[in-house]
Amino acid sequence: MAVPRPFTSSRLAPAAPRDVTANFFRFGKNGFKAEDAGIVGSQGRDDYTYDDVEQYFNYMGFLATEGTYDRMEAMLKSGLHCIDIxxxxxxxxxxxxxxxxxxxxxADPTVRGLDGKTPLELATKPELVNLLKGALATKKGVAV
Structure with a gap:
Protein backbone atom coordinates (compact mmCIF):
# COMPACT_ATOMS: atom_id res chain seq x y z
CA MET A 1 0.00 0.00 0.00
CA ALA A 2 1.41 3.35 -1.04
CA VAL A 3 1.65 6.01 1.58
CA PRO A 4 0.50 9.39 0.28
CA ARG A 5 3.20 11.98 0.37
CA PRO A 6 2.48 15.17 2.26
CA PHE A 7 1.81 18.26 0.15
CA THR A 8 4.74 20.62 0.23
CA SER A 9 5.26 23.93 -1.48
CA SER A 10 8.47 22.63 -3.04
CA ARG A 11 6.34 20.93 -5.68
CA LEU A 12 4.83 24.25 -6.81
CA ALA A 13 6.43 26.78 -9.07
CA PRO A 14 8.06 29.56 -7.11
CA ALA A 15 5.61 32.35 -6.47
CA ALA A 16 6.40 35.70 -8.01
CA PRO A 17 6.37 38.58 -5.57
CA ARG A 18 2.97 40.26 -5.62
CA ASP A 19 1.82 43.67 -4.57
CA VAL A 20 -1.87 43.27 -3.85
CA THR A 21 -3.84 46.32 -2.88
CA ALA A 22 -7.55 47.01 -2.88
CA ASN A 23 -8.70 50.40 -4.02
CA PHE A 24 -12.16 51.61 -3.19
CA PHE A 25 -13.79 54.97 -3.75
CA ARG A 26 -13.99 56.68 -0.42
CA PHE A 27 -16.45 59.50 -0.32
CA GLY A 28 -16.38 62.39 2.05
CA LYS A 29 -13.61 64.02 4.04
CA ASN A 30 -10.75 61.63 3.23
CA GLY A 31 -11.82 60.41 -0.18
CA PHE A 32 -13.24 61.58 -3.47
CA LYS A 33 -16.25 63.71 -4.14
CA ALA A 34 -18.87 61.89 -6.21
CA GLU A 35 -18.36 64.40 -9.03
CA ASP A 36 -14.59 63.86 -9.01
CA ALA A 37 -15.11 60.10 -9.12
CA GLY A 38 -17.30 60.50 -12.21
CA ILE A 39 -20.35 59.07 -10.53
CA VAL A 40 -22.86 61.87 -10.53
CA GLY A 41 -22.79 65.46 -11.63
CA SER A 42 -19.70 65.00 -13.75
CA GLN A 43 -21.52 65.63 -17.02
CA GLY A 44 -21.97 69.05 -18.53
CA ARG A 45 -24.91 70.38 -20.52
CA ASP A 46 -23.66 69.21 -23.89
CA ASP A 47 -22.75 65.74 -22.63
CA TYR A 48 -26.44 64.79 -22.50
CA THR A 49 -27.66 62.99 -25.63
CA TYR A 50 -30.65 61.23 -27.13
CA ASP A 51 -29.61 58.09 -25.24
CA ASP A 52 -29.85 59.89 -21.90
CA VAL A 53 -33.36 61.12 -22.75
CA GLU A 54 -34.43 57.64 -23.83
CA GLN A 55 -32.95 56.00 -20.72
CA TYR A 56 -34.69 58.47 -18.41
CA PHE A 57 -37.96 58.11 -20.35
CA ASN A 58 -37.81 54.34 -19.87
CA TYR A 59 -36.49 54.45 -16.30
CA MET A 60 -39.33 56.67 -15.10
CA GLY A 61 -41.93 54.46 -16.77
CA PHE A 62 -43.19 56.93 -19.38
CA LEU A 63 -42.96 54.29 -22.12
CA ALA A 64 -44.88 51.80 -20.02
CA THR A 65 -47.58 54.37 -19.26
CA GLU A 66 -47.85 55.98 -22.68
CA GLY A 67 -47.06 52.93 -24.81
CA THR A 68 -44.99 54.88 -27.35
CA TYR A 69 -42.04 57.20 -27.66
CA ASP A 70 -44.23 59.77 -29.45
CA ARG A 71 -43.99 62.46 -26.75
CA MET A 72 -40.25 61.98 -26.34
CA GLU A 73 -39.68 62.08 -30.11
CA ALA A 74 -41.85 65.21 -30.43
CA MET A 75 -39.81 66.95 -27.75
CA LEU A 76 -36.55 66.00 -29.46
CA LYS A 77 -37.81 67.11 -32.88
CA SER A 78 -38.96 70.45 -31.44
CA GLY A 79 -35.37 71.51 -30.94
CA LEU A 80 -35.35 71.30 -27.16
CA HIS A 81 -31.93 70.42 -25.77
CA CYS A 82 -31.68 66.87 -24.39
CA ILE A 83 -30.87 68.04 -20.86
CA ASP A 84 -33.86 70.40 -20.89
CA ILE A 85 -36.14 67.56 -21.97
CA ALA A 107 -30.19 72.58 -17.59
CA ASP A 108 -32.21 75.72 -18.28
CA PRO A 109 -34.89 76.30 -15.60
CA THR A 110 -36.69 78.76 -17.92
CA VAL A 111 -37.27 76.21 -20.69
CA ARG A 112 -40.83 75.64 -21.88
CA GLY A 113 -42.19 72.25 -22.89
CA LEU A 114 -44.43 71.51 -25.86
CA ASP A 115 -47.43 72.46 -23.73
CA GLY A 116 -45.81 75.82 -22.89
CA LYS A 117 -45.23 74.91 -19.24
CA THR A 118 -41.99 75.63 -17.41
CA PRO A 119 -40.32 73.22 -14.96
CA LEU A 120 -41.65 75.33 -12.09
CA GLU A 121 -45.22 74.95 -13.40
CA LEU A 122 -44.77 71.16 -13.69
CA ALA A 123 -43.32 70.60 -10.23
CA THR A 124 -45.70 70.10 -7.31
CA LYS A 125 -43.41 68.93 -4.49
CA PRO A 126 -42.53 71.90 -2.24
CA GLU A 127 -38.86 70.89 -1.99
CA LEU A 128 -38.58 70.79 -5.78
CA VAL A 129 -40.48 74.06 -6.23
CA ASN A 130 -38.00 75.76 -3.84
CA LEU A 131 -35.05 74.24 -5.70
CA LEU A 132 -36.36 75.58 -9.01
CA LYS A 133 -37.08 79.01 -7.53
CA GLY A 134 -33.50 79.11 -6.30
CA ALA A 135 -32.19 78.17 -9.74
CA LEU A 136 -34.37 80.82 -11.35
CA ALA A 137 -33.20 83.46 -8.85
CA THR A 138 -29.60 82.90 -9.91
CA LYS A 139 -30.43 83.57 -13.56
CA LYS A 140 -30.15 87.26 -14.40
CA GLY A 141 -33.31 88.95 -15.57
CA VAL A 142 -35.67 86.19 -14.43
CA ALA A 143 -38.39 87.12 -11.98
CA VAL A 144 -39.51 84.40 -9.58
Whole structure:
Protein backbone atom coordinates (compact mmCIF):
# COMPACT_ATOMS: atom_id res chain seq x y z
CA MET A 1 0.00 0.00 0.00
CA ALA A 2 1.41 3.35 -1.04
CA VAL A 3 1.65 6.01 1.58
CA PRO A 4 0.50 9.39 0.28
CA ARG A 5 3.20 11.98 0.37
CA PRO A 6 2.48 15.17 2.26
CA PHE A 7 1.81 18.26 0.15
CA THR A 8 4.74 20.62 0.23
CA SER A 9 5.26 23.93 -1.48
CA SER A 10 8.47 22.63 -3.04
CA ARG A 11 6.34 20.93 -5.68
CA LEU A 12 4.83 24.25 -6.81
CA ALA A 13 6.43 26.78 -9.07
CA PRO A 14 8.06 29.56 -7.11
CA ALA A 15 5.61 32.35 -6.47
CA ALA A 16 6.40 35.70 -8.01
CA PRO A 17 6.37 38.58 -5.57
CA ARG A 18 2.97 40.26 -5.62
CA ASP A 19 1.82 43.67 -4.57
CA VAL A 20 -1.87 43.27 -3.85
CA THR A 21 -3.84 46.32 -2.88
CA ALA A 22 -7.55 47.01 -2.88
CA ASN A 23 -8.70 50.40 -4.02
CA PHE A 24 -12.16 51.61 -3.19
CA PHE A 25 -13.79 54.97 -3.75
CA ARG A 26 -13.99 56.68 -0.42
CA PHE A 27 -16.45 59.50 -0.32
CA GLY A 28 -16.38 62.39 2.05
CA LYS A 29 -13.61 64.02 4.04
CA ASN A 30 -10.75 61.63 3.23
CA GLY A 31 -11.82 60.41 -0.18
CA PHE A 32 -13.24 61.58 -3.47
CA LYS A 33 -16.25 63.71 -4.14
CA ALA A 34 -18.87 61.89 -6.21
CA GLU A 35 -18.36 64.40 -9.03
CA ASP A 36 -14.59 63.86 -9.01
CA ALA A 37 -15.11 60.10 -9.12
CA GLY A 38 -17.30 60.50 -12.21
CA ILE A 39 -20.35 59.07 -10.53
CA VAL A 40 -22.86 61.87 -10.53
CA GLY A 41 -22.79 65.46 -11.63
CA SER A 42 -19.70 65.00 -13.75
CA GLN A 43 -21.52 65.63 -17.02
CA GLY A 44 -21.97 69.05 -18.53
CA ARG A 45 -24.91 70.38 -20.52
CA ASP A 46 -23.66 69.21 -23.89
CA ASP A 47 -22.75 65.74 -22.63
CA TYR A 48 -26.44 64.79 -22.50
CA THR A 49 -27.66 62.99 -25.63
CA TYR A 50 -30.65 61.23 -27.13
CA ASP A 51 -29.61 58.09 -25.24
CA ASP A 52 -29.85 59.89 -21.90
CA VAL A 53 -33.36 61.12 -22.75
CA GLU A 54 -34.43 57.64 -23.83
CA GLN A 55 -32.95 56.00 -20.72
CA TYR A 56 -34.69 58.47 -18.41
CA PHE A 57 -37.96 58.11 -20.35
CA ASN A 58 -37.81 54.34 -19.87
CA TYR A 59 -36.49 54.45 -16.30
CA MET A 60 -39.33 56.67 -15.10
CA GLY A 61 -41.93 54.46 -16.77
CA PHE A 62 -43.19 56.93 -19.38
CA LEU A 63 -42.96 54.29 -22.12
CA ALA A 64 -44.88 51.80 -20.02
CA THR A 65 -47.58 54.37 -19.26
CA GLU A 66 -47.85 55.98 -22.68
CA GLY A 67 -47.06 52.93 -24.81
CA THR A 68 -44.99 54.88 -27.35
CA TYR A 69 -42.04 57.20 -27.66
CA ASP A 70 -44.23 59.77 -29.45
CA ARG A 71 -43.99 62.46 -26.75
CA MET A 72 -40.25 61.98 -26.34
CA GLU A 73 -39.68 62.08 -30.11
CA ALA A 74 -41.85 65.21 -30.43
CA MET A 75 -39.81 66.95 -27.75
CA LEU A 76 -36.55 66.00 -29.46
CA LYS A 77 -37.81 67.11 -32.88
CA SER A 78 -38.96 70.45 -31.44
CA GLY A 79 -35.37 71.51 -30.94
CA LEU A 80 -35.35 71.30 -27.16
CA HIS A 81 -31.93 70.42 -25.77
CA CYS A 82 -31.68 66.87 -24.39
CA ILE A 83 -30.87 68.04 -20.86
CA ASP A 84 -33.86 70.40 -20.89
CA ILE A 85 -36.14 67.56 -21.97
CA UNK A 86 -34.93 65.52 -19.02
CA UNK A 87 -35.52 68.53 -16.75
CA UNK A 88 -39.12 68.84 -17.93
CA UNK A 89 -39.72 65.10 -17.51
CA UNK A 90 -38.08 65.04 -14.07
CA UNK A 91 -40.13 68.01 -12.89
CA UNK A 92 -43.35 66.39 -14.07
CA UNK A 93 -42.43 63.38 -11.90
CA UNK A 94 -41.11 65.47 -8.96
CA UNK A 95 -37.74 63.70 -9.23
CA UNK A 96 -35.76 66.11 -7.01
CA UNK A 97 -32.39 64.27 -7.12
CA UNK A 98 -32.41 64.20 -10.93
CA UNK A 99 -33.40 67.86 -11.13
CA UNK A 100 -30.56 68.77 -8.77
CA UNK A 101 -28.10 66.82 -10.91
CA UNK A 102 -29.10 68.30 -14.24
CA UNK A 103 -29.48 71.87 -12.99
CA UNK A 104 -25.89 71.59 -11.81
CA UNK A 105 -24.95 70.29 -15.27
CA UNK A 106 -26.52 73.33 -16.93
CA ALA A 107 -30.19 72.58 -17.59
CA ASP A 108 -32.21 75.72 -18.28
CA PRO A 109 -34.89 76.30 -15.60
CA THR A 110 -36.69 78.76 -17.92
CA VAL A 111 -37.27 76.21 -20.69
CA ARG A 112 -40.83 75.64 -21.88
CA GLY A 113 -42.19 72.25 -22.89
CA LEU A 114 -44.43 71.51 -25.86
CA ASP A 115 -47.43 72.46 -23.73
CA GLY A 116 -45.81 75.82 -22.89
CA LYS A 117 -45.23 74.91 -19.24
CA THR A 118 -41.99 75.63 -17.41
CA PRO A 119 -40.32 73.22 -14.96
CA LEU A 120 -41.65 75.33 -12.09
CA GLU A 121 -45.22 74.95 -13.40
CA LEU A 122 -44.77 71.16 -13.69
CA ALA A 123 -43.32 70.60 -10.23
CA THR A 124 -45.70 70.10 -7.31
CA LYS A 125 -43.41 68.93 -4.49
CA PRO A 126 -42.53 71.90 -2.24
CA GLU A 127 -38.86 70.89 -1.99
CA LEU A 128 -38.58 70.79 -5.78
CA VAL A 129 -40.48 74.06 -6.23
CA ASN A 130 -38.00 75.76 -3.84
CA LEU A 131 -35.05 74.24 -5.70
CA LEU A 132 -36.36 75.58 -9.01
CA LYS A 133 -37.08 79.01 -7.53
CA GLY A 134 -33.50 79.11 -6.30
CA ALA A 135 -32.19 78.17 -9.74
CA LEU A 136 -34.37 80.82 -11.35
CA ALA A 137 -33.20 83.46 -8.85
CA THR A 138 -29.60 82.90 -9.91
CA LYS A 139 -30.43 83.57 -13.56
CA LYS A 140 -30.15 87.26 -14.40
CA GLY A 141 -33.31 88.95 -15.57
CA VAL A 142 -35.67 86.19 -14.43
CA ALA A 143 -38.39 87.12 -11.98
CA VAL A 144 -39.51 84.40 -9.58
Missing amino acids: ILLLACSENDTPKVQEILKAG
